[in-house]
Amino acid sequence: MATAPEIDAPADPLEAFRSEAREWLAANFDPDLRGKDNSMSAVEGPNDDTPEQAAWKNAIGAKGWSVPTWPKEYGGGGLSRAEARVLQEEMAKVGAWNPMGGSMGVMMFGPTLLEYGTEEQKQEHIPPIVRGELRWCQGYSEPGAGSDLASLQCFAEDHGDHYVVNGQKTWTSGGQWADKCFMLVRTDKSKKHEGITFLLCDMTSPGVEVKPIQLISGSSPFCETFFTDVKVPKGNRVGAEGQGWTIGKRLLQHERNSLGGGGSSASRLFAGAPLSALAKKYVGVDAEGRIADGELRSKIIKHEMDMRAFALTLRRVQLDAKSNSGPSAATSIMKNVGARIMQERSELLIEIRGMAGLGWEGEGFDEDALKDTRHWLFGKAVSIYGGSSEIQNNVIAKRILGMLDHQ
């Protein structure tokens, strides 16, 4: 089984921090919680935390290590990147996971607010994200504005000290469980990109209505969200009126980084049994002990090699970031490659297990196989959301390769 290669060993000054992290984990992370990760609850819905899970969440939230590199004054860990890596290594060693790691507040909204928010907004919103007390959802896409996000229509009308918002959002991940929504609205119909503003809306405001969308995987992690005369105070505007597109794009960068290369999705990619072992179990072996089906064997090899190359690229991107030579161009390929490999793996799991890999529910299937069926279907979204693979290819072609639009 390929694992993401280890980043080079930390230099000596970090060793003191390493012992600190180790001691703190020993005191706060219950080894029984190994593998009981609930970080997907952001989109899959709140699961009732056991008292042990809740205690772990409280401990890491209070310490600020749910967001180790965020500034201390807003409750973050205040660690350097190097220290954060050490923490990650130590957490991996004991099987500790970050309960807030997959949340939209941590992955997307928080970093953006830290960059663009007022002092007051940061004081108000960042600490609850760090402690995992509030759930955020994203109000970007609309029925007529998916990949062409800038044609969004949801309108916020200026009423002096507040805006009145009318319109519809869709694909609101976790909308039915969210407390707050960061959203892009139109404040000027005469301009396209410059007419967009970034607002923070309370999901309990009168006039907000959510309707879950059922997916092919059977789950409903997304909602249609309707806004009817919803009042949003002006103090909930991030940045200036009309600056929303710039801020919103910055947030999408955070999203892409976390989807493509970042912690949670990458670690999920490398989790699970090696496909070769599973194939031997289901398909059998030939006289030389190899996977009996030659073509399937070839596909699995190609997949494993792709995965290794991806892991090496991930490492290269991290090293580049560390060397301060600026973000590597390789960053732009991470989302597409990550999506391709994840989907390839799901398809191979079905091919390996045959009918046993297509179980929907009930008797006669093992739990992993049932999970993999849902993951196969849910995973089709990875190449669609956060900028589809085609949009990512447009970005590579235009921004990196300098290819042009029609004149």
Next chain:
Amino acid sequence: MAILTEEQTMLRDMAREWADNESPVTAFRKMRDAAPAEMFDAEAWKAQAEMGWAGILVPEAQGGVEMGFVSLGAVLEQLGRTLTATPLAATSAATAAIVLGGSEAQKAAWLPRIASGEVVATLAVDEGPRFAPDRISASVSGGKLSGTKEFVTEGDSAGLFVVAAADGLYLVAGDDAGVSRSARYLADSRSHAQVVFDGAAAEKLADGGADLLIKVTDRAAAATCAEMLGMAEAAFAQTNDYLKTRVQFGQVLASFQALQHRMAKMFTELELMRSAVEGAFEAIDANRPDVPQSVSLAKAIAGDTLNLVSREMVQLHGGIGMTDEHDAGFYLKRARVLETMWGNASWHRERFARLGGY
């Protein structure tokens, strides 16, 4: 890019500058048209040796700079970009064999001459058209080696052969009376000779262990990958430039989304290729136990990616890419040779699978 030391960065930049200025593709074209017996420009090779490149793997005690594979890879990549006809990769592979398996006397006899550029060295392994290190029949009896090696890179000019025999690797001087060569002209216009050893005086490399041949061919494959990386990078960049200038239907080709997506796909594969290839150099320099896996990963991905990029280079250039006047054909022809050398993508995927117990 792997994090290079200051020294390595200087080396890479110097190589890039030299290749761009002193050895552009026009130099390769000139060499091809002149077709010298050794199939490279002897003056250019001399210049490379003077810059210390022939001694990158040679220990300081024998007159080299001992900078390792990351450094060698950085140089070969730059030379690959402009298709520099150079015996550096072959010589480096042979050098690695002597460094890994030679006695002190053998090192002292050959490495200083290699580092100075006086001797072109090469590996002679295959006895047929495909890479098959497990099918060696050349044999040595009483210090005399006999057997026929096919498609030996730089076989026309090599002053030293590191020859795989059934029981190990041997050094054979190129001027030995028992050595005869016949040129084999391949599509890439480089040197590939059949070399017949008929009772040639051979000295065994005795210190390298039972898997010395594999260690050496892995290093040869890694050096080849470096050239392939540079070629793929250059073929891609030239194609991208061309699409920005060629106008059809009143639009530059670069504005067509169908072509943009093909370029984005190639760019993506190129980034993965770079990671895999640099990963192999690092594994070799660190002498990690997973060198075989890392090299097979690199060679397989490099083979597939260069194959794609070289085909697309011709296709996206349209008719002009089919002409001998254009450089696209040079990349296409050289690509297939390097893809085949030291095991093609299928061979390396198969080995990767075996090593992983699939």
